[in-house]
Amino acid sequence: MEERDWLILKVLYEKKNITKTAQSLYISQPTLTKRIQQIEKEFDQPIISRGAKGVQFTPQGEYLVDCADEMLARLRKIKDTVKNMDHEVNGTLQLGVSNYITRHKLPALLKRFREQFPKVKYKVVTGWSRDIFTLAYHHDVHIGIVRGDYQWAGSKELLFEETICIASKEKIALNDLPQLPRIQYETDATLKTLIDNWWTGTFTEPPLIEMEVDKADTCKEMIVNGLGYGILPSVLVDDQPDLYRVDIKNEQGQPLKRKTWMLYHNESLEMKVVKEFVEFMRKLDIKNDL
Template sequence: MDDRDWLILQVLYREKNITKAAKELFISQPALTHRLQQMEKEFHVQIVNRGRRGVQFTPQGEYLVKCAEEMLLTLQKIKENVLNMDDQLTGTLRLGVSNFFTDYKLPGLLRLFKERFPDVEFKVTTGWSSDMAHLLYKHDVHIAFVKGDYNWQDQKELLFKETICIASAQPVDINNLPNIPRIDYHQDRFLKTSVDNWWAENYSQPPLVSIEVDKAETCKKMVVNGLGYAILPSMLLDDAAEIYRYTLKTKDQQPLTRSTWMFYHEDSLKINIVKAFIEFIQNLDLKDVH
């Protein structure tokens, strides 16, 4: 077994399909099947059962997949430690980034860091904040950028706060909001809970949701085209000067805000590129990054 074999097991377990796994691994299906047969021969067990609906892992195969995760993580740490012995800043920085931060801050951020440290590479995983926090917990990423106040017990930095706004192409009567068409999008659970609580405090009837989309950016475009109002983070509206916006406020008239955090493990600071990146973020005004 080499590191490529462990990766094959990991990808095949995720895809449950030899064709898809081979495509992701950039190898042919016969080559993947051959490697799988060699692994079964080496361990004297059947790793998968092949069927019309893909592959199913045997109990022995499930165990090997669990070992694959541990082996690949160990190998990654060995590589990082070897590179860390050199004074030159090099290696791969693994980041888990929330979708919103990816769209509005990450490209400019990585460009600035790359200009300063050209030998550093990036492996970026994007998704919901909760998933990114879980990746960090498992040490699958070095640093996680998340939205919302997660109960993270290790090191964290508050990057910025943004207000939550009602956004509309035309002026709206806030008191009549339940009767105005609303555009909703898939939100992280912290933002959804905050908005739902605010609504319950101010209205006795549910919102009139007329359109539901998957992304905040799509939602904004719907608002710009006058198809209804939406409740959006203020940063999303920075490039939409024509949009009317009304900041949501709590009962004591405090603006409703959402926090963006950088989470990391303290022991990751022993890795040169992680320490350099965190210090880079700490000394950077993210409001100026586009």
């Protein structure tokens, strides 16, 4: 089977429709049908059937679909390895990046890297840090950029660290927090645990949650408009000098800090594009330069 055959199976399984699959892959329906027939001939098994609900896959077809991602990833790795045997840095750099870094840092970061290595292509996956960690662990991306501390046996680089702060429109007293309206936002499990542990170690009563939002950026806007206070990484409110903010501290009086790491496997450095990106990141002050 050719690379396009695996891609056909993957897309057809998602679309469940010959016409939509052909349009998505920019090929004609007769060509698509012929390729499917060729696959069935190669394995001497039917892989699809057509009915009122569209294209349905046989058990043999579903098995081949399950293999598609693995085969496409393997072919991509082979291509990248061959390309990186040349002196020129090219190929596809696969990155897994946490949501905050994606929104606030990644575009400028990749712009700078592309200026040095214009032939590099990118495949970027974004999400919560715990999900990016999993992708990096399973070699689904070359490099993972995560916020928070994770047990990692491979190589890692500390990119920057930030304090966790209480932010509000007006000055507030720490002892009054349990009685004041707090804006809660959805965040990564490591940060939530850090904040929750600080709260339970400081107060005997739960916080007064009067608003829940989906993102830290939304929480910041609510704070700016005086709708309550929030507990969030200080880097998110660095652009709001008029807000009252105070770093939260541990029992030893040291500010609680959250670290951002770059994770990768040593064998990935055999690819020039990965090695160059790691070196690029080592020289960059991602917190202040972007």
